[in-house]
Amino acid sequence: MATVLQVYTKAIEEGKAFGVLSGDLRILISHDMGWAEPIDTLFHKDEEFAAEPLFLEQYERLKKGEPVEYIINEARFLHHRFYVDPRVLIPRMETEELIANISERITDYFDPRNWLVCADIGTGSGAIAITLKSMFSNWLITASDISSDALEVAKKNIADSNLRVQTLQGDGLQPFIDANMNLDIIVSNPPYILNKDEVQDSVKNYEPSSALYLDKAHSVYEDIFSKYKKVKKGSLLMCFEIGYDLKDYLIDLMQRYLEDYEYEFIEDLNGLTRFLFVYCK
Numbered sequence: 001m002a003t004v005l006q007v008y009t010k011a012i013e014e015g016k017a018f019g020v021l022s023g024d025l026r027i028l029i030s031h032d033m034g035w036a037e038p039i040d041t042l043f044h045k046d047e048e049f050a051a052e053p054l055f056l057e058q059y060e061r062l063k064k065g066e067p068v069e070y071i072i073n074e075a076r077f078l079h080h081r082f083y084v085d086p087r088v089l090i091p092r093m094e095t096e097e098l099i100a101n102i103s104e105r106i107t108d109y110f111d112p113r114n115w116l117v118c119a120d121i122g123t124g125s126g127a128i129a130i131t132l133k134s135m136f137s138n139w140l141i142t143a144s145d146i147s148s149d150a151l152e153v154a155k156k157n158i159a160d161s162n163l164r165v166q167t168l169q170g171d172g173l174q175p176f177i178d179a180n181m182n183l184d185i186i187v188s189n190p191p192y193i194l195n196k197d198e199v200q201d202s203v204k205n206y207e208p209s210s211a212l213y214l215d216k217a218h219s220v221y222e223d224i225f226s227k228y229k230k231v232k233k234g235s236l237l238m239c240f241e242i243g244y245d246l247k248d249y250l251i252d253l254m255q256r257y258l259e260d261y262e263y264e265f266i267e268d269l270n271g272l273t274r275f276l277f278v279y280c281k
């Protein structure tokens with residue numbers, strides 16, 4: 001039987017022509033061997049690779065461009081691991097930054113120890129809602145999605161987390177309005193890609209298009225801005241992940257719909273404008 005190192009180095013060499021990343025190979029190997037971390041591939045490099053048949057099958061999928069997270073049905077997000085499959089977007093590092101920005105700024109607006117009512121609109125895997133609930137255990141968090149398929153995945157992750165997060169299915173703010181909810185915080189990472197040509201093939205071919213592309217005729221941003229008064233009782237904080245090229249579009253929407261508000265665009269670690277926080281007094 002081949003050792004882990006032999007299989008790993010052969011796969012790196014062969015995978016070059018297909019753009020396979022060595023980091024993804026470590027994720028696959030460690031997952032198949034039941035090890036906790038990708039780096040364990042190197043710590044156990046001289047062991048016999050008992051899971052080679054399974055790995056070789058998955059490696060073919062990796063060579064075709066399938067994201068490793070869908071192959072192993074698991075994505076890491078901050079200190080969590082979430083179940084993912086092609087019904088949901090794979091949670092991204094930028095969204096980890098969205099959470100970090102909320103955590104850094106929340107005390108500018110609210111005492112986070114209070115029982116704040118929070119909506120995660122377009123929850124996908126549930127990554128935002130579950131992570132916020134794990135950080136702010138007294139918040140009342142409801143995760144929604146227009147896609148019932150995506151919501152099934154979110155429900156699985158919520159059940160696995162043992163945290164209390166409610167779910168609602170529906171379009172934008174409407175399910176919260178229908179449920180007569182008063183919200184303190186709206187968090188949303190909605191579809192925001194304008195230019196389809198900029199999207200990598202592995203994203204285009206495998207991730208759900210309903211999670212990716214902004215349709216200005218049916219925009220979650222516009223839906224929230226145009227209806228926010230129906231869920232606002234006191235002050236309302238809205239925290240969005242946004243496309244780097246949406247600043248003018250969003251300023252225009254805010255001017256059109258919002259009253260008595262402050263806003264801040266925030267850059268990500270790459271220096272791109274990727275988040276918008278809006279505070280309605």
Ligand SMILES: C[S@@+](CC[C@H](N)C(=O)[O-])C[C@H]1O[C@@H](n2cnc3c(N)ncnc32)[C@H](O)[C@@H]1O
Pocket residue numbers: 088089090091092095121122123124125126127128144145146147150170171172189190191192210211212219220
């Ligand atoms: C970019 S993904 C974000 C998923 C997850 N929140 C995350 O950050 O990884 C956008 C999500 O919004 C959902 N969505 C798209 N249009 C929507 C709408 N009009 N109302 C509610 N959810 C919507 C999609 O189904 C998808 O799950």
